[in-house]
Amino acid sequence: MKRNHYIIIGIICFVMTVGICVQVKTVDSLNTNSGVQSMAENKLRDNVLKAKEKYEASYEKLEKSMNELESLRKTAAADNNEATSIEEKISEANKLLGLTEIKGKGVVIELDDSKLVKSNEDMNDFIVHDLDLLEVVNELFNAGAEAVSINGQRIISTTAINCSGNIVKVNDEKLGVPFEIKAIGYPDKLYGALTRPGGYLELMEDDGVSVSISKSDDISLPKYNGVYQNDYMQVAE
């Protein structure tokens, strides 16, 4: 046995343990809910994870292409008056559609399940439901909010908020408590409309849900990270 043989064995062991550690970490991060699972269930979970990864990769690609398109549009429009005005129109339209990140004044509402659940009372009164979110969003738009997001999901014209067991789905993304609803609009008006006596937030607070609302001068909302569907609609002449 020469000396460098020992070094090579050490290196090989090093490579192997690095691999083992990475694998263990990966498996740990994915199988959070352990327990008895059937083979079929595992396979399904496997497929879901793979499909999700594929979707994320494709979405990243799409986003990259969109950015490229935008920069191309900008350079193309740089020395053309007509094109510049069209470019401005496009970015204005994207802002209204929720396809760009925006910031501005507004209010931030935080909703969380109540910590003090008494066993002899109905659990349902103490947790935040999809309908609660719907009601709050509705109230915000009614008070003149220009843009609203829930936990990073932008509310757009085709957003659906619905119940999915112990979580809420917004834009088909699963969200859980605590909910942070951000709204851009005239802060005093939004704040006043939501905290008015007999308003929905007060009703929720009476029920035991923990509610907090605050005005803010600097709120930034994410963009809608989905795709607008337009397979069936056509412009009416």
Place this chain on the structure above:
Amino acid sequence: MFIVTIILGCLLGVAVGMNLPTISYSYSGYLAIAIIAALDSVFGGINSILQKHFDIKIFVSGFFGNAILAMLLTYLGERLNVDIYLAAVIVFVGRMFVNLSMIRRYYIEKWNNKNKITK
């Protein structure tokens, strides 16, 4: 003597591996099979050191060759919808047990000889 380098390598590996990011789920199956192949190579290497016919070329080429072949087989199995990686796991783990038993036998014989001499 070689045990020291093995332990040192493993400790360094744990220290570095725990700080690396996780890999994507689709590749974790390949890494798993590569790890099994690598473990087999390491046990084989230890065994051949004890039997005194250790060759560094065989060891290194076996380490990488087996890992790569196992990953390729896993990929092929995924394409063909046959769990070929099971065959690789069975072969590698089986060999691991054989090597381990050889290592065990070597040390037990050594121990027995020592006892005989002292008696």
